[in-house]
Amino acid sequence: PCTLYNGLCVGECTVPFFSSNATETNSLVCSACSSNCVTCRTENECLSCKQNETLADNKTCVPVPPPTPTPPTTIICHASCQTCNGESASNCTSCPTARYLLNGACYAKCPLPYVGSEKTGQCQPICPDPSK
Numbered sequence: 001p002c003t004l005y006n007g008l009c010v011g012e013c014t015v016p017f018f019s020s021n022a023t024e025t026n027s028l029v030c031s032a033c034s035s036n037c038v039t040c041r042t043e044n045e046c047l048s049c050k051q052n053e054t055l056a057d058n059k060t061c062v063p064v065p066p067p068t069p070t071p072p073t074t075i076i077c078h079a080s081c082q083t084c085n086g087e088s089a090s091n092c093t094s095c096p097t098a099r100y101l102l103n104g105a106c107y108a109k110c111p112l113p114y115v116g117s118e119k120t121g122q123c124q125p126i127c128p129d130p131s132k
Contacts, residue, residue: 005030015039036061080106095121 005013013019013030018040020031033040039047041059049061056062077084080099081092095106100116102123110116110123117124 018042034060082106 005017010030016033016038017030018033019028020042021028031043033046034044036050036053037046037048038050041047045059046055046061047059049055052064053061054064075084076087078087078089078091080089081094082096082099083094084091085093089106090104092101092104092106095101099106099108099121100110100114100123101107101121102110102114107116107123113126114123115126116122
């Protein structure tokens with residue numbers, strides 16, 4: 001059987017065309033797929049879609065939905081921390097009242113040679129470095 005494409009007899013239609021019946025001539029002709037189909041079975045029944053589009057249940061091409069954002073994971077801080085960036089006692093980023101932060105850990109009393117600062121909530125050297 002011959003399929004007509006631009007008046008020429010072709011073995012089969014090439015993308016983005018499909019073979020259809022021309023009722024007036026009772027012959028097969030190559031007809032164009034709808035503009036959103038890459039390949040199709042009929043004008044509006046897509047078989048494949050353009051990039052960033054997906055084939056819907058009704059065989060039409062629709063935009064790919066944006067990815068669903070994943071909710072941020074909640075970190076459960078160690079009991080000694082007020083805020084943290086991990087679960088261990090050495091991942092504190094701030095401390096509760098009357099506790100002081102030093103190298104990621106919270107202390108009720110800062111280890112020597114540090115002293116707790118009520119102003120900053122951190123352990124600071126007892127004798128500040130004079131070069132700073």
